[in-house]
Amino acid sequence: MNGPTVLLDPTAELAPVARALSARPPSLDGKRVGILDISKARGNVFLDRVDELLAGRGITVMRYRKPTFTRPAPAVLVQQIAAEVDLVVEGLAD
């Protein structure tokens, strides 16, 4: 077994190696929020409550569901979410 693949940085090294997370929106005002249920048992109970809380603040919520939690979301679903909402809430694991 060879060691890990090491690449040499082709850039001027002005940014850290670890990639930054996407910037957080300062507020949810006027944003459309997606909720993605990964189809884990009873995940819907938690996500329904998140939905209620967001809707109570006047935020548009769209619901999505993966066919199974065992596989990555199908590309079509990812594209649909990306086209329809500004940000997405996704629960991972149990």
Add this chain to the structure above:
Amino acid sequence: MPSLPDGLVVVAKRECPTCTLVEPLLAELTADGTPVTVYVQDDPAFGRGATRVVDDTRLEHSFALDVEIVPTLIRVEDGREVERTYGWHRGDWQRISGRAGLGAALPEVRPGCGSLTLEPGVAETLAVRFGRAKFASRAVEIGAAEDPEEACFARGWSDGLPVIPPTRERVLRMLSGTTRDPGEIIGMVPPDLAPCTVEKVAINAVMAGCKPEYLPVVLAAVEAALIDEFGMHGILCTTMFCGPLVVVNGPIAQAIGMNSGVNALGQGNRANATIGRALQLVIRNVGGGRPGEVDRSALGTPGKYTFCFAEAEHPQWNPLSVERGFARGTNTVTLFAGEGVQGIVDQKSRTPESLARTFALCMRAVDHPKLAMAGDALLVVSPEHSRVFFDAGWSKARLLEELTALLQLPGDEMVVGAGGIAEGLPLSMKGTRVPKFRPGGIQIVRAGGSAGLFSAVIAGWAASGPVGSTPVTKEITT
């Protein structure tokens, strides 16, 4: 690398017939109590009769000893090498071992075989594995399950096409293409004005797909792009189309297999494609020049992936490098802030006068037929068209002179509003003759396949000249 064991050291591989020839001598060498250590490169079962056999299939010892040929025999005293020989030379082996009758039954001489450390591609791997290769650039370790090509995309290092992942072994191999110190800073790359070392250029050349022998051309191209009058920052950030176009002159073009013939401005030649691409990757990665950020081009041009070709030099015309002040035969790169390729079709002209008129008429389209003294032009004359000028004894300089005269244009047709078109020159130009191009604003090169009465004009940046970009030429060194 631990210190060497005293006594005799033999580096060998089973695959080598000369090694198997000397294997029976190992026991004889130990007979007087001399310790004999065998480092074996391929089969640890080799070396019967030796005091100790060391499995060197990782080649650590062979590499540290700089072994080129097996078998290599070394005499070691107090942990230091005293003498060595390689292959089988009976007299040498007898002297080094101090055993006068050694191998009396063997032929006097048998050449050895190449050490596994010298197999193609192995040397760089060993230099990295055993720490001899040092890099200044940051090491980026990617995930075990991460695809290296995808990792390069994910980190934003690509121009949109796949890049070769810049592993240390590949970068080391690339650096073998130049005699320059990897740490040498060759300039500050816009827009970030980040210092650029030879090593950074090599990394980007790997990613572009260059061979090591292209590296001197890439280095010259990057250095040329950083010359102030070329105006690389402006070329990058303009809303217009241009990118750095590279023309290569001199014998190096043929030596590294560049294309100056059929489809010279097109795809299909590794050197053309990857040298131009390497320059753009340096601008992107070292300089931070990315589309949508500082690169504000409204449309861009496919040449911004790569635009590099060689001139089809011919004894009857001075190559571009000579026109630009270098001796014929000098290897040079000339950089031009080029837009796209506009074809010139003229299949009927058989006189230089007629063909020059065609060229001049087509060159009026640079920027806009009603604009002048804005963008430069690079005229690419094909072999069939150039023959018309050769046959009539027109030098390149003569063609340039004629074009300059033909491109003194009527201001009346070019001022704002003329022809019902708002775009145009100031009304004050009415009644005057207007030169289409600034002095020095036309470059001529010869390139292309042997069939086709076609040439091409490549428009320059509309901010050509001291205001924006002036073509630059740089000698290619080793």
